[in-house]
Amino acid sequence: MQVTLIAYTPDPELVIAAAARLSASPSSTTKIMEKMSPQRVDSLLAHLLASGHLSPFEHASFTLAIDGISRATSHQLVRHRIASYTQQSQRYVPFTQFHYVTPETIASDPELLVRYQQAVAAAHQLYSQMLDAGIPAEDARFILPNAAATSLVMTMNARELMHVCAQRLCLRAQWEIVQLFEKVKIEVQKVAPRIGAELKPKCYHMGYCDEQESCGLMPTLG
Numbered sequence: 222m223q224v225t226l227i228a229y230t231p232d233p234e235l236v237i238a239a240a241a242r243l244s245a246s247p248s249s250t251t252k253i254m255e256k257m258s259p260q261r262v263d264s265l266l267a268h269l270l271a272s273g274h275l276s277p278f279e280h281a282s283f284t285l286a287i288d289g290i291s292r293a294t295s296h297q298l299v300r301h302r303i304a305s306y307t308q309q310s311q312r313y314v315p316f317t318q319f320h321y322v323t324p325e326t327i328a329s330d331p332e333l334l335v336r337y338q339q340a341v342a343a344a345h346q347l348y349s350q351m352l353d354a355g356i357p358a359e360d361a362r363f364i365l366p367n368a369a370a371t372s373l374v375m376t377m378n379a380r381e382l383m384h385v386c387a388q389r390l391c392l393r394a395q396w397e398i399v400q401l402f403e404k405v406k407i408e409v410q411k412v413a414p415r416i417g418a419e420l421k422p423k424c425y426h427m428g429y430c431d432e433q434e435s436c437g438l439m440p441t442l443g
């Protein structure tokens with residue numbers, strides 16, 4: 222899996238802080254931005270987060286190229302609706318080379334791993350034979366497994382990123398989507414360290430775990 226930040230709002234944290242400041246200032250946003258110190262950006266972001274005033278975080282967006290995740294995980298990802306996605310099409314791209322993801326639980330069982338690889342290879346062989354027989358890729362793809370690797374571009378604003386990470390960095394979430402958002406966090410942190418630091422599982426925000434089975438990081442209420 223590879224995750225690369227390919228574009229983002231310039232000065233994302235300054236933009237958020239300036240937008241928030243504007244709501245209580247007679248000055249213009251550009252003048253606020255010129256004068257605002259990094260310390261003031263820090264304190265404003267902290268205040269916004271503490272008070273739950275999160276709409277200014279919608280002014281900063283991050284565009285990430287995501288390669289080599291399984292279709293099982295991309296399906297979970299696109300359930301998050303406050304974002305834009307463009308995914309490599311299984312209708313238009315014929316997969317002569319077939320890349321797929323192998324979960325560690327399967328990879329660590331030599332016997333099952335062989336059977337897994339054989340099943341995937343058999344599915345791909347039939348897929349290729351169907352393409353050769355003139356079946357359109359949009360139909361031949363029905364035989365491809367959830368393991369199929371996919372590529373997509375995702376654009377998400379900082380508010381939704383915090384929301385999604387609260388859900389998907391929880392260790393009770395599925396391992397591949399946890400790994401995906403760990404990599405997203407690393408990329409965002411490079412250009413927006415304060416926002417990056419807020420990309421954390423929900424238990425860090427709540428101070429307790431609300432999952433039926435806790436990973437043990439935080440106490441449960443029950």
Ligand SMILES: Cc1cc2nc3c(=O)[nH]c(=O)nc-3n(C[C@H](O)[C@H](O)[C@H](O)COP(=O)(O)OP(=O)(O)OC[C@H]3O[C@@H](n4cnc5c(N)ncnc54)[C@H](O)[C@@H]3O)c2cc1C
Pocket residue numbers: 300301302303381384385388389393394395
């Ligand atoms: C561990 C885990 C297990 C899951 N298991 C399943 C499962 O078994 N089956 C399944 O179907 N899904 C499952 N999901 C997906 C889950 O139900 C959500 O669809 C997904 O996490 C998207 O999150 P969301 O709805 O908070 O928000 P997003 O789509 O990320 O939207 C962000 C927020 O915007 C608001 N919002 C967005 N759209 C609307 C709207 N139309 N109306 C009102 N408010 C809106 C809500 O406040 C929402 O929280 C699972 C998710 C997780 C994290």
